[in-house]
Structures are given as C-alpha cells and as structure tokens.
Amino acid sequence: MMKKVYTRTAGIEADMVSGFCPGCMHGLIFKLIGEVLEEMNLLEETISVQGVGCCGLAMEYVTYDNTTAPHGRACAVATGIKRTNPDKLVYTYQGDGDLASIGLAESMSAANRGENISVIFVNNGIYGMTGGQMAPTTLVGMKATTAPEGRNPAMHGYPMHMCEIMNQLTAPVYLERTSCNTPANTRRTKAAIKKAFQNQIDQKGFSMVEIVTSCPTNWGLNPMESLEFLNEKMLKEFPLGVIRDRS
Amino acid sequence: MAKKFMKGCEAIAEAAVRSGCRFFAGYPITPQNEIPEYFARRMPEVGGSFVQGESEIASINMVYGAAQTGVRSMTSSSSCGISLKSEGVSFCASARIPIVYCNVARGGPGIGAIQPAQQDYMQATKASGNGGFRMIVLAPATVQEAVDMTYEAFDLAQRDRNPVLILADGVLGTIMEPVELPPMRSDEELRKLREETKDWALRGHKAGEKKLILPGGWQGQEDRCKANAAMYDTWEKDIQVEEFLTEDARVVIAAYGVSARVAKSAIRLLRKEGYQVGMIRPKTVSPFPYQSFDKLDYGRVKAILDVEMSIPAQLVYDVELGVKGRCKVHTCLRSGGEIMGREYIVNAVKEIYNV
Structure with a gap:
C-alpha cells in the first residue's frame, strides 16, 4: 500500500489545468494561498478579490468565492466586502500595474485606514496580460513595449517600492517582501501569506505580502533565464525581508 | 403618521436606511454633502457601515463590493463626481449587482457650477457608463417623492439585480420640506431580504458551491447582453x-x-x-x-x-x-x-x- 504524501490543495479545483505561461509563478502562488486557507480551515469563509490582469484567470481555478474588481480598485472592493462581512477572510490579489499604478490611491488609502484585509501583491515589473508595457516597478534600463529603449529615469522615474512606501504610514500592521525563486523562499512566501491571513483573523488590520516574481513571456526570456534575471536584477532592486511587523 | 421637516439630502439618506441600506460610501462634493454626513451619523445607530472613500471611484467600488454580499448598499455624488463613478456603475450593471446611487445634479459640463442643474439627463438615462446598459432612473420633484423613490429604489435594484439611479438636483438636495417617512424595515425583514440573494451573493461557500461575480468574460457575452435586453423589456410596468x-x-x-x-x-x-x-x-x-x-x-x-x-x-x-x-x-x-x-x-x- 502506497502512502499518499502530497495531494493538490482543496483550494484549487481538482480537474483544473492552469492557463498560465510556462515559468509564471501565479499558479504557484494560488497553490500556496489554497494550502494556507485549507490549513487554516478558511476555504468556506473566504471571499477573494482579483485584480485585473493574468491573475484573473485564477477565478476559475480556485474553489472559494471570488470576484473581479475594476482595474486598480481591488482594495476598495475588498473594503466594501470586509466592512459588511467582518467574519469573512477577504484578500486581494493584485499585480504591479493594478496595485501601484492605476490603483495607487485605493491601495494606499486602504493601508492608511488600516483596513482589516490581506493584500497579495505580485510584482514582476511589467504588465503581463496587456503584453509587456512598462509598470511602476519596471527596473531602470529594462525594456518594455512602451519603453522600447528601456526605462529611463529622466523620462519615467524610478521603480516604486510599495512595501517601503506603505511603511511610511502608521496603520499597516505587516509588510513583507518575498519571492518564489527558490524552494526556501517559496516556503517563506507561504509563511508570510499565512501570517497576513492570521493578522486579519486576529483583527489586527492591514497586511501586505509583496511577492517578487517573473514574467518570462513579456520579459522575452525563457523560464530559466527569467529566474536568473529575477535573482540577479529584480531582487537587487527589491530586497526581500520583513519591512514591518507590528503584529 | 406625523410629518417631519427635512432637508432633501438628509431625507434621501434616512429613506435609504429605512429601506435597509446598511452600507454607504461617498466622497465630498457639493451639493450632496449632507447625504454622506447623515450616513456617517446614522449608520452606527442601525449597525451599518459608513466609509468616506478616498474618491468617488473608490466609493462606488466599495459599494460594488458590499452589494456583492447581498447587503443593501448606496453611494451618492453630484454630476462630475457621478462621471467618476461610471466605470463602477458599469461593472455593477455587467455583473448584475444591485446598488442604489443618487446624483444631486449640479451644473456642467466639467466642474460646472455647484448650483442646481439638469445637465446629466443623457448620461443618466442613456449612457451611465461604457457598454450600453440601462437602469431604472427615478426623478423626484419633491422631497416626499425623493423619499418614496429612494425607499422603492432598493427593492427595484434587488428585484432586477441592477443599479438604480435617483436623479435629483441641487434644489431638491438642499430645500427643506415636510415629509412622511416610510416605515423602518426590521432586522428580521432585512435578514430575509438578504437571504433572497443567496443564489448569487458572495458569503463564503464550500467547494462545488462557490459563487463567482463576473463583470465580464470571454464566454457568454452575447447571452449576457440578451438577458439584460430582456430585463429592460419588463420595465413597461415600472413607468x-x-x-x-x-x-x-x-x-x-x-x-x-x-x-x-x-x-x-x-x-x-x-x-x-x-x-x-x-x-x-x-x-x-x-x-x-x-x-x-x-x-x-x-x-x-x-x-x-x-x-x-x-x-x-x-x-x-x-x-x-x-x-x-x-x-x-x-x-x-x-x-x-x-x-x-x-x-x-x-x-x-x-x-x-x-x-
């Protein structure tokens, strides 16, 4: 008799095949979220808010309630859901364009209110679904379809560090930047997601986990090259670690 | 029932509370400030929530979120602020989320003037956002009508799972008139009304029964448009x-x-x-x-x-x-x-x- 040591999380539909690109980390992150919710016995108590972008594909993949916000408005939508349903676990899942560009006001304001929600912020330095345009987190010199010569600080400014920016506010309780570039960091990401959710259960207020990831398709690199770029360039600009923990 | 002397904006807000509104988010803009201000005082008394959003955009999206869970929800603004809400309203129409919102109209175009106007008629009745959706739009002429229409608006919104707009103006928002207020819906009535949303509302569900609020999608767009058009055809009776x-x-x-x-x-x-x-x-x-x-x-x-x-x-x-x-x-x-x-x-x- 074989012993079952690993099975797909109940947070992801059993028969579902992901449509994410090879090397994309969204699938991995949704798996981690599913595992955390399952371990915390929260799958039936969760309402998730998807940002606009590739992450929206996951609406069909996960097994719990979810909705799509207009581009950038996830934190506002989550605010409405959480205020009227304080007993539910409410998290947003947003890319860099969603959270740090079009939704900057909603993200910062929810953080500033100390809204009791958890934000999963996936930062790969580029717009994925629309096809590789410059993001607020695009590295200096990094090429994008709307910055064909690469990000030029004289014209485009510098990458935004959302954890550090939110760290200027008084209300947020927990801000951590992680990655999924190695098994160890993937475990660290899972622990951070769990902590963010636990903070919400404990009514502690606003938590954000920024996960630095890759986008092989729009970076124009294969998955292995993308990992290298992530390790060598992205993580230099976006150092991993706990930016704030007042939980 | 005894009449009460009330300002239009405040009467609208009280009628909403009595109809069961338990979430309001709004942003300051003249001449509708007394609506969010009234809710800020009133919501704690009835166990509801009030949020001053960071913008009109955030406010409509908070309402979009709250209403997805079957809670009667409302926002208000005036003219240029209503324009900012149009994307969110369009999402509500697309995802079939019942919300009520009120335009205490001022002059336009642009920032216009804070004084009363009727320059948002086309926007209100024909194109309140992208995508060609329609809404029931109620246009009161007295504070009493504003009260009655606001009270009814939540029922119409929930019946159709569609946004309903109260198209008022700066006169109506700021004048005071005697009004008879409708009865306060009890918590038990509200619980039943929320229960009626259980087929679609987000409340947390077990696997296999999950609810998905989809304001768009690659499949089913034509079916969605046809269903909306069929709903509009049923509105003859609501004239x-x-x-x-x-x-x-x-x-x-x-x-x-x-x-x-x-x-x-x-x-x-x-x-x-x-x-x-x-x-x-x-x-x-x-x-x-x-x-x-x-x-x-x-x-x-x-x-x-x-x-x-x-x-x-x-x-x-x-x-x-x-x-x-x-x-x-x-x-x-x-x-x-x-x-x-x-x-x-x-x-x-x-x-x-x-x-």
Whole structure:
C-alpha cells in the first residue's frame, strides 16, 4: 500500500489545468494561498478579490468565492466586502500595474485606514496580460513595449517600492517582501501569506505580502533565464525581508 | 403618521436606511454633502457601515463590493463626481449587482457650477457608463417623492439585480420640506431580504458551491447582453408619470424634477388667464413614459414645450420620440446653475400658444 504524501490543495479545483505561461509563478502562488486557507480551515469563509490582469484567470481555478474588481480598485472592493462581512477572510490579489499604478490611491488609502484585509501583491515589473508595457516597478534600463529603449529615469522615474512606501504610514500592521525563486523562499512566501491571513483573523488590520516574481513571456526570456534575471536584477532592486511587523 | 421637516439630502439618506441600506460610501462634493454626513451619523445607530472613500471611484467600488454580499448598499455624488463613478456603475450593471446611487445634479459640463442643474439627463438615462446598459432612473420633484423613490429604489435594484439611479438636483438636495417617512424595515425583514440573494451573493461557500461575480468574460457575452435586453423589456410596468391638466390642453409642457415644479406654478398662472396648458412629467425618466405623449390628441395639442435646465436640451430627444413629429416641439431652457423663473415659462407658452 502506497502512502499518499502530497495531494493538490482543496483550494484549487481538482480537474483544473492552469492557463498560465510556462515559468509564471501565479499558479504557484494560488497553490500556496489554497494550502494556507485549507490549513487554516478558511476555504468556506473566504471571499477573494482579483485584480485585473493574468491573475484573473485564477477565478476559475480556485474553489472559494471570488470576484473581479475594476482595474486598480481591488482594495476598495475588498473594503466594501470586509466592512459588511467582518467574519469573512477577504484578500486581494493584485499585480504591479493594478496595485501601484492605476490603483495607487485605493491601495494606499486602504493601508492608511488600516483596513482589516490581506493584500497579495505580485510584482514582476511589467504588465503581463496587456503584453509587456512598462509598470511602476519596471527596473531602470529594462525594456518594455512602451519603453522600447528601456526605462529611463529622466523620462519615467524610478521603480516604486510599495512595501517601503506603505511603511511610511502608521496603520499597516505587516509588510513583507518575498519571492518564489527558490524552494526556501517559496516556503517563506507561504509563511508570510499565512501570517497576513492570521493578522486579519486576529483583527489586527492591514497586511501586505509583496511577492517578487517573473514574467518570462513579456520579459522575452525563457523560464530559466527569467529566474536568473529575477535573482540577479529584480531582487537587487527589491530586497526581500520583513519591512514591518507590528503584529 | 406625523410629518417631519427635512432637508432633501438628509431625507434621501434616512429613506435609504429605512429601506435597509446598511452600507454607504461617498466622497465630498457639493451639493450632496449632507447625504454622506447623515450616513456617517446614522449608520452606527442601525449597525451599518459608513466609509468616506478616498474618491468617488473608490466609493462606488466599495459599494460594488458590499452589494456583492447581498447587503443593501448606496453611494451618492453630484454630476462630475457621478462621471467618476461610471466605470463602477458599469461593472455593477455587467455583473448584475444591485446598488442604489443618487446624483444631486449640479451644473456642467466639467466642474460646472455647484448650483442646481439638469445637465446629466443623457448620461443618466442613456449612457451611465461604457457598454450600453440601462437602469431604472427615478426623478423626484419633491422631497416626499425623493423619499418614496429612494425607499422603492432598493427593492427595484434587488428585484432586477441592477443599479438604480435617483436623479435629483441641487434644489431638491438642499430645500427643506415636510415629509412622511416610510416605515423602518426590521432586522428580521432585512435578514430575509438578504437571504433572497443567496443564489448569487458572495458569503463564503464550500467547494462545488462557490459563487463567482463576473463583470465580464470571454464566454457568454452575447447571452449576457440578451438577458439584460430582456430585463429592460419588463420595465413597461415600472413607468411612473404625472399627467397634469392634459385633458383639454392645447400646449403641453414636458418637464421633470425641479423644472416641473416651476412649470406647474406657471401652468396655474396661465390657466387663470385662460390658457389651456398642461404638463407631462416623467417620474421615471428611464423607462420613459413615451405612451403619455403618444396618446395625446394631436387634433387639439398644437405644440409641446420642453422645459429643462440644460443647454443644449436633452430631455427633448425622448419627448420627440413620443411625439413622433405630430406637432412641433419647442424648448424653454436655462443652463445649469440658473434656476428658471416661472415668468420665463409663462412667456414661452404665450409665444407659441397661437402660432
């Protein structure tokens, strides 16, 4: 008799095949979220808010309630859901364009209110679904379809560090930047997601986990090259670690 | 029941609370500030939530979120602020989320003027956001009507799973009038009303029963559009209109909201002088009471006078659709920010009466 040591999380539909690109980390992150919710016995108590972008594909993949916000408005939508349903676990899942560009006001304001929600912020330095345009987190010199010569600080400014920016506010309780570039960091990401959710259960207020990831398709690199770029360039600009923990 | 002397904005907010509104998010803009201010005081008393959003955009999206869980939810703004809400309203229409919102209209275009206006008619009735959706739009002319319509709006929204708009104006928002307030819905009634949303609302579900709120999608777009169109076809029964002294009228005024109040006063003056003048006042500007114009006896009615506080005229297009070229349609217009005096209407009627 074989012993079952690993099975797909109940947070992801059993028969579902992901449509994410090879090397994309969204699938991995949704798996981690599913595992955390399952371990915390929260799958039936969760309402998730998807940002606009590739992450929206996951609406069909996960097994719990979810909705799509207009581009950038996830934190506002989550605010409405959480205020009227304080007993539910409410998290947003947003890319860099969603959270740090079009939704900057909603993200910062929810953080500033100390809204009791958890934000999963996936930062790969580029717009994925629309096809590789410059993001607020695009590295200096990094090429994008709307910055064909690469990000030029004289014209485009510098990458935004959302954890550090939110760290200027008084209300947020927990801000951590992680990655999924190695098994160890993937475990660290899972622990951070769990902590963010636990903070919400404990009514502690606003938590954000920024996960630095890759986008092989729009970076124009294969998955292995993308990992290298992530390790060598992205993580230099976006150092991993706990930016704030007042939980 | 005893009447209460209330300001329009506050009466609208209280009517919403009594109808079961338990979430409100809004952003300051004149002349509707008394609505969010009232909710800020009132919501804690009834176990509801009030959030001052960081913008009109955030506020409508908070309402979009709260309403997805089956909680009766509302926002309000004025004109340019309503424009900012249009994306969120369009999402509500697409995902079929019942919300109520109120436009206490001011002048436009752009920042316009803080004074009353009726310059958002087309936006309110035809294109409140991208994508060609429609809503029931209620246009009160008195504070009492604003109260009754707000109370009803939540039921209509929930019935159709569609946004409902209260199209008020700066006069209605800021005047005080005696009103009779509708009964307060009990927590038990609200619990039952929320229970009716259980087929679609996000509440947390077990695997296999999850609820998905989809404001769009790659599949099913045509089915979605057809379902919406079929819903709009059921609204004939929801048309509300006041036909005032039209039986013998030779000139019929078409007006809604504050303009209709002034027009009614003008008609009374004109009647004393022997002029046979009446008025058709749409109370629902969407769906529009075309039938009221269709059934007029055009052997007797020589002219229609479209009266509105909008330059260029906007209501006039719906009036023309009802009249279908059977008599001439004239306009009597002031721009937003300029409240029409009744003499202005009296003179306009006299000018066309014997032509």
